[in-house]
Amino acid sequence: MTGPLLLGVRHHGPGSARAVRGALEAAEPQVLLVEGPPEADAVVGLAAHEEMRPPVALLAHAGGSGGRGSGGERSLAAFWPLAGFSPEWVAIRWALARGVPVRFIDLPAAHSLALAAEQASGASPAAEPEEFTSDPLAALAEAAGHEDAERWWEDAVEHLGGPDTDQPLRLFAELEEAMAALRADAGGVARRDALREAHMRLRIREACREFAPERTAVVCGAWHVPALREHATATADRSLLKGLPKVKAEVTWVPWTHRRLTRRSGYGAGISSPGWYAHLHAVPDRPVERWLTRVADLLREEDVGAVSPAHVIEAVRLAQALAALRGRPLAGLDETTEAVRSVLCGGSDVPLALVHDRLTVGDVLGEVPQDAPAVPLQRDLERSQRTLRLKPSPESREHEFDLRREIDTERSRLLHRLGLLGIEWGTPRTPRAGTGTFRESWVLRWEPELSVRTAEAGMWGTTVREAAEARASARAAEADDLAELTELAERVLRAALPEALPRVTRALADRAALESEVGRLASALPALVRAVRYGDVRGSDPASLAAVAYAVADRVRTGLPSACSGLDAEGAAQLRTHLDAAHRAVHLLDQPSAEPTPPTPPTALRHGAERPQAPAAEPQTPAGELLARWRSMLRLLSERPSVPGLLRGRCSRLLLDDGELSSAGAARHLSLGLSPTEEPTEAAAWAEGFLSGGGLLLAHDERLLALFDDWLTTLGPDAFTAVLPVLRRAFAEFDPGVRRTLGELVRRGPGTSSPESTTSDGLPGFADTLDTTRADAALGTLRLLLAAPVPAEEANR
Known part of the structure; x- marks a missing residue:
C-alpha cells in the first residue's frame, strides 16, 4: 500500500501496543506522527526522561488568566492519558530511543479548548449524533456475535503472537477495513471529528513532503484511519479549519494513575481493567x-x-x-x-x-520529572511547601498546628486556601487534646490526582492566594443558598483572604436580606457566628461579618414567634433543631460591655435566683441587647398556648439553663405544660422539649421529678400508651448513670429526701441555703483539679 504507514489502534490496548512496536520495527520510519495536541511537540522529549514513569498524561490548559471562561466559572483544560501499555506511549518511546522525530497531529489544543468552551455555553452548533465514535469496537464485537466488547478485543488482538510474525500489519489492515465499513454505515461524522481529521491530513502532508511518504508512520485511533486515506484537497481542509475560535494554550506532563484510567477522559479512556492490561503488556x-x-x-x-x-x-x-x-x-x-x-x-x-x-x-502512580513545565500556581505551591516545611507524601501523616505560632498559622492558611480550590491535600480532624481555638489537627496525604487539580486550578490565578481569592469570589457570585454562603465566609476567614471577604460579605448580606424562611436563617447563623467569633484567632478582621451576623440573628428572633405557630409534630421537631443552633450562636455573639456585670454566684443560680441585670444607666453592647431581646422572645414562646408543646418545653429549658428561670419558675412552667387540661401527647411533647438538654436536672431537683411523677401517675392506660413513645425517646437521650439514678429515686419515691435537700416550704428540691459542711468536702479535690493554692488558714490547720 502506497502512502504513509497508518496504524489504527485502540487507545490503552496492550495488544495494539505490541502490534505497533512490531510494525515500527519492520517499517523503520523516519518520522512518527501521533494523535495528540501539536503544542505537545515542545515537551515530547521528556517521555524519554529516566524519571518519567507512566501512567502520565498530557495536560493542555488555557494559559494565564485568559484561561477563565465567562465569569471565570469554567476550567479550560483537557487531558491525554498514557499508560505503559498505550500504543502511543510505546511508539513515542520507540522513536525517541532511535532519534526519530515525534510530532503530534491532532487539532491544536488552542482550538479544541475554545470549541469545548463554546459547546458548554451553547454557542457552538449542535454536534451530529456520534453513533460509533464513542466505542466503535463495541459495534465490531456485536457484528462478530459477542456481547462483551472487552472479551472480543482480547481474543482478536490482545492474545496475538509476538511481533516477529506478519500479524501486526495484517491486523492494522483488517481494522482499517472494518472501520471504513462502520463509517459508511454511520453516514457521516460529527463536526469535531471532521475538524480533527482535516488537521491530521494537513500535518501528514507536511511530513510526507519533508520525508518520504513510505517513511512516515502515523499512530492514531482506528476510527480515523479511513478518513486519513481520503484524497481531500489541502484547500478543502484549510477552508474547513478557517475561522475556528482560539485561546492561548499550554501543554505539560502530569502524573496519572491506573484508577483514573477507568474514567472516560481523553484518548477514549475508560478501560475497566488497567492493572490486567498492564500485566498482559509486561508479561507476554x-x-x-x-x-x-x-x-x-x-x-x-x-x-x-x-x-x-x-x-x-x-x-x-x-x-x-x-x-x-x-x-x-x-x-x-x-x-x-x-x-x-x-x-x-x-x-x-x-x-x-x-x-x-x-x-x-x-494503585500504580505515575511520576513526572522536575524538568517538566508547570503552571505558575504549581510552582508557587511548591515554593510554599518548601518554605513551610510541608513535604508532600503519598502516606497519611497527622500534623498538629498551634495557631499562636506564625509558621503554623501560615500552614493552616495554605491548607484552607487549597481546600477552596478543590485541592484537598489536608483533611481537618478534631484535635487530640483540648478544644481551644488555637489548635488545629490535619491529616495530610498527597496523591497524584492533586497535581491534576492543581493544574486545573491554575486558571484562577498564578499564586495560591490569588487563585483562592478568585475562586471564593466566583463561588460567592454563584451561590444561592444562605448556608453555603455562611460556610464560605467561614472558610475565607480561615484562609485569610481579605480581598475576597468583602465580596462574600456583600453576597451574604444580599442573600440574607432576601431570605424569608426562618429555618434557613437559623441554620445559617452558627457558621456565620463562628466566623465572627474566631476571626481574631487567625489575625482576621470579621467586623464586616459581625454586622451581618447581628442582623441575621435579630431577624431570626423576630421571625420565630410567627414561625412557631400552627406547626405539626414534624415541623416542630425541625424548628427545635434550628432554635437550639440559633440559641448557641446568639450566646457566642454575646460580648462583655466596657464594665462587665459581676458574675452571679453559682449558689444563687442553683437556688433559682434570677440572673441580676446590669444597671439601667450602664449602656450595653449591641450583642448584650440582642441576648436580652432573645431571652424575652424565649419567655414569650414558653408561655404562648399556640406554640407546640415541644417548643414551649424547649424554651423553658433554655431559660432555666441560662439562669433566667428560677427553680420555682421552672416548676410553674412544668405544672402548666403537664396540666391535666393539656392533651397527653402535647404534654409529652412539652416534656420531651424540656428534657432534651439532659436529665441531670431531675436527679438534683426532686421537686421537678415529683411533678413529672405525679403527672405520669394521673394518666389513664390509653393516654399512657399514647405518650410512651415520646417519653421513651426523651429519656433515651440521658446517660446510663442518670437513668439509673432517676430509677433509684423513683423507686424510693420523690419527696423522701433528707432535710438538707428540701426548700423552706418543705418541698423536695434545692435548699434555700448552702450546706457549707458538705460543700467543703469537695474543695480539696477541686483545688487539685484546678491547681489552685491552699488558703493560709487551711494550711495552718
Missing part, C-alpha cells in the same frame, strides 16, 4: 500463571484465607478449562476471575473485591 509469556501467582501473593499478604501453591495450580487449570469450553485462544480476565473466586477465594466475593481493587484496577 505465560500471563495467566503469573497473574494467579500475583493474586495468591496478595491474598497471603492480606492474610485472606490459606492459599497454597496447589491452589494456584488448580486455579490455572480451571481458567484454562473454562477458556477451552468457551472457544477462546487464551484464558482472559473473565476466566481468571472465576478461577480466583472458586479456588482462591472459596466462592466469596469479599476477597475478590480486594483483588479487583488492588490488581485488576491497581
